[in-house]
Amino acid sequence: MRIATTMPLRKLISCVVLDLDGTLLNTDGIVSEVLKAFLGKYGKPWDGRVAQRIVGKTPIEAAAAIVEDCELPCTVDELISELNPMFSDQWCNIKPLPGASRLIKHFNGHGVPMALASNSPRASIEAKISYQPGWKESFSVIIGSDEVKMGKPSPELFLEAAKRLNSKPSCCLVIEDSLPGITAGKAAGMEVVAVPSLPKQSHLYTLADEVINSLFDLQPERWGLPPFQDWVEGILPIEPWYIGGPVIKGFGRGSKVLGIPTANLSTEGCSKILSEYTSGVYFGWAGLSTRGVYKTVMSIGWNPYFNNTEKTIEPWLLHDFDEDFYGEELRLTIVGYIRPEANFSSLESLIDKIQEDRRIAEKALDLPLFTKYKKDPYLSISLQNNEHHS
Structure with a gap:
């Protein structure tokens, strides 16, 4: 078992609200591969700075940023309609981020209600998690940005998740990788743990209540949740x-x-x-x-x-x-x-x-x-x- 932390208990939490892309699933690599191939048709390079701009955005916001930054000769709707089939073909190749399946299994096994709240459309969320055994049935609530008026950084997604969980927002712990998601979680009145997806950028996540390196490093007991029992002599x-x-x-x-x-x-x-x-x-x-x-x-x-x-x-x-x-x-x-x-x-x-x-x-x-x-x-x-x- 892991050595107990000396950090004080932050707040008693009863529900967990999780982001999907970049938090549980390693979608960044797939997105980069698809966009690199697509932009190559226009003779445009896939720039890492553009990649950082679209982290945590809704599909429409991300497409608008790509059209603008890459100066593409197409509309946002045209770009989305062309990219969607390319992405759908790759969802089967997405791997969970380290610690994601362990975390889901742990909370589900201890009866902690979980919601999945993503800026992706509901159908896209369902498609992505369908390739991860046991994930879909582990969540009490799954909600996409097309089910609310505004996606993150608006708090609406998280507030709706809390409502469907029959929980007060203050009793929810959000786990997020992006700045829009962290902003949304705090605006909803929730506790937020950040797992930054942008390398060497953790100093930007000061709004979060805690910043961790990976899901391996989450200590649920700090939030009044059941601790992991799989640490063996400190490893x-x-x-x-x-x-x-x-x-x-x-x-x-x-x-x-x-x-x-x-x-x-x-x-x-x-x-x-x-x-x-x-x-x-x-x-x-x-x-x-x-x-x-x-x-x-x-x-x-x-x-x-x-x-x-x-x-x-x-x-x-x-x-x-x-x-x-x-x-x-x-x-x-x-x-x-x-x-x-x-x-x-x-x-x-x-x-x-x-x-x-x-x-x-x-x-x-x-x-x-x-x-x-x-x-x-x-x-x-x-x-x-x-x-x-x-």
Whole structure:
């Protein structure tokens, strides 16, 4: 079980109101792929600044922003009618964001009433969640922006959700990723937890009552709701996920400072994983093509201390190496989560935290729950029958 927080109880909550796109479902990647292909027909690039402008908007507002910013020779209605079939074909490929299914299952299992309130039309919401087993029946209320006069940032969606839940707005906890959604939740008189979908922009979410890095980091007990019981000795087991590729940096300058061999994988080869997983510190097993299988801690994110401009994957191999391993094939099986990415005032405090992460991971990976993954065929397929090491 997770160590109890020392933070005070904020307010007793009886219902949870959830946003969908960017909060529960990783729709950003699908939206970018569709719009990139569509705009290519007009010789227009898909700009990340446009992507930020449409986060949390209704379809009409988002389409208007795209037509304006990209100077398209079509009307908003024409753009929507052309894009809708393209999006519908891709809803089956959307994956839940890390922690989304766990959260829904947890609240549903404890009888906490949940509403799904999205700026998408009701039919679109139904279509998206139909590919996620158990989701639809877990919500007491599902409401889209086409069922109210005004979508977010108007509070109308959330107020209607509270009404259908037979709850006072003040007893509802909103979980949102976008600024329009957070504005709407506070205007409705609700408590709001923000899970920012815009990278490195959490300073913009000051209106929220709490800002968390990912749904893994939600502590329901702070709101008088049943706590998660799946933390084991300070770590969270997760469904295994897999990364592989050549090491573009291995056992470099950082390794000598940390006293832990570090590796960097190509962001190009891991772009899909980078888009699907929130930043944070994870752990698991690492297989090096000519050496063996080792315990590993892995950082995924922007590394606030070094102010990286791109999201990166940096595994730390928990083993003594005397030489670098540039160019070697590295395969990772990630099985647990430790903590969110954090800011550190000094390099010394960062190193201290990484060493603490190391101790947590080494202890956790000795548990039977995780040792079984050391023999994962994915790790050993390229080891050329070398003897494995721990």
